[in-house]
Amino acid sequence: MSHPDFVVEAVEYAAALPDLRAVRETVFVREQGVPAGIELDALDPLCDHVLARDTEGRPIGTGRLTPEHRIGRMAVVPDWRGRGVGDALLDALIERARAHRWRTIALHAQVDAIGFYLRHGFLPEGKQFEEAGIQHQGMVRMVDGPNPVADREAALAAMLGLVSTARRELLIYSRELDPGLLDQPELMTAFRHFAISGGELRILLQNPGPAQRAAAPLIGLAQRLPSSIGFRIVEEPVDRDFAGAYAVNDRGGWYYRNLGHRFEGETRLDAPGRARQLRALFQETWERARPGVEFRALGL
Template identity: 65%
Template sequence: MTAPAFTVRAVDYEAGLPALRHVRETVFVQEQGVPLALEWDELDPLCHHVVAVDADGNPVGTGRLTPNHTIGRMAVLSDWRGRGVGDALLSALVDQARQRGWRELSLHAQVTALGFYARHGFLPVDERFVEAGIEHQSMRTLVDADNPVGSREAAVAAALGVIAGARRQLDLYSRDLDPGLFDVPEVVAAMRRLATSGAEIRILLQDPGEPRRKLAPLVNLGQRLPTAFAFRAIEEPTDRVYPSAYVVNDRGGFYFRPLGHRFEGETRLDAGGRARQLRNAFDPVWERARPCTELRALQI
């Protein structure tokens, strides 16, 4: 069944206020219990607003871009969630920032929505905090540029973004499946979704024995979905001295770490040239590596 159509458009604050009120007060005030006095602020008249409307012109989602280069008040009516409305709203706001020449955007994400913003290249910064009684996380992205990754939390978000952006193929080059990164439940779940969508996931390891000993979740997942996952072990001496690690997809997304035993690195979801470079480097090593039959035969 085809999902109901919707469109996203920019609206003037005064003219769009009834639509903004309908969505934001339904979601934030009625559903989440945010006090009405906190929902509307002095920035609203100064912001660039976008509204998603259904085929009949009824508002179903909103978002705003503030003069401070922040994205906020992202809201979608409950009946329309999971249909791509939020993705379209966020993309429209980032496009507006791009048209204005803004190179950095930030936002305060509800913790339950971290994965959603990670899919669009936003990375967590600083500590979590409570706003209007709800736990939040500051997130940031550089528009049309590589984003620095400096913490485990940012590494998880970077990996989620690259995995979610893959269409038919994902390549992972790792020393030992990186405990603390590729064993995080959210990352494993993203890998499962990609694998069950029919994509191919190739994983190159320098030390396949370590994830086998530690019963790494991706090994377990590969056991259950053997047509989607392929593991190979790097044995050529010239290949084994390679110090870096990365994950790259077939739609221009990558997360590269110069030192494979650390989380620090850089990521971007729309860097076709850099992604092709990494995939071209991956392919010959993959051909030289041996299949990890010990992982395929492992009983967990």
């Protein structure tokens, strides 16, 4: 997998061990204080390994895929962070899992890297735990299918993934603005960043009353950023009979619920066909809906 400044490729473990060790000892042992005896384990020779090298052939990043269908040892040397190396490594590992025809893959994410994995379609699983002295979160994703969303925490993760991967457009169809989900602080921060960065957030509501009475924070954000966030209210009987809810972005990501008053559903970030269907459905409904004038700030 080639990039302008580096290359990522699958490597044979024995031949690449010096380069793999150079990166992993730099990041895990010297930087994070992981004991050297833990960092190299008996699984290493049995794993698929990917290695990133710069244009001069120097190792700059690693990752591995274990026989237990788990991604691990993801590491990028400090000078190369924030330059797409981690994304390329993870994409290469997912491609290796696809080549093995695995259905799911999992990983233990360091807590400060959870957002990175959300952007690649992983969802949290279980409670956080300590591993090698560092807090981690178990995460999982389907290799080539939608991830099931079982509860509010997974729903929040799905929405954060959608917002963070949206390019210019994010569409939300909600019954009552989903209290407990669309009002969560981390999601509000993501909405605000998306809007002030040039994104357009459009929201269709079936029932505006509860959100208005609760002074839902998303309404306040829309009042401050009216050119970026817009509401319309569903009134046509054919639209009000729709029982579900969904969110969809312009990068092939979506989160769909058959019952709009529950969080259970499915999500996927790389399914452009389904995303196009949902965007078309949203646009048809949007054109029939009325403007949400009751949400406008006084004086506008």
